Amino acid sequence: MPRHHQRGPNRNSGADASQRQLRVGELVRHALAEILSQGAVHDPALEGHIITVPEVRMSPDLKLATIYVMPLGGGGLDAVVAALNHNKKFLRGEIARRINLKFAPDIRFRVDERFDEAERIEKLLRTPAVQQDIAHDTHDESDEEE
Structure with a gap:
């Protein structure tokens, strides 16, 4: 085989x-x-x-x-x-x-380089655009539960 x-x-x-x-x-x-x-x-x-x-x-x-x-x-x-x-x-x-x-x-x-990559991802997650998306998704989920 x-x-x-x-x-x-x-x-x-x-x-x-x-x-x-x-x-x-x-x-x-x-x-x-x-x-x-x-x-x-x-x-x-x-x-x-x-x-x-x-x-x-x-x-x-x-x-x-x-x-x-x-x-x-x-x-x-x-x-x-x-x-x-x-x-x-x-x-x-x-x-x-x-x-x-x-x-x-x-x-x-x-x-x-995993530490650098993790830090880069953390910075991306803290950007205003991503925070806005996260807040928007959280708001949508709470509307669906009502």
Whole structure:
């Protein structure tokens, strides 16, 4: 029976990831969060930053981990991602030591843009035009109940 691989931009998203991808992604996320919280990476660009790791997406073959990071407060984003990418060989080795996989996945770091997107949506919802629509919809619903 042939295997069918989904192709497209969202093939590694959490919505269609296998249970195994999700589980291994969480293992990698926890291991990396522990490494960063212990201050094991000695890089001037990372010192003074608390880095959150909200998500790790694994490729279907578990050989590539895309790690989404965000420095607390959002400051120095580019410098932090560059420093993490510069130290990825060390980080990959540390992750491999902490989790039990047949192969240590290659890792790449990306900025987690969900916070920016959520803020953009919040701003849109607070605009006068949207507030007017919300008030209008609420008013219509109360008229229907009468």
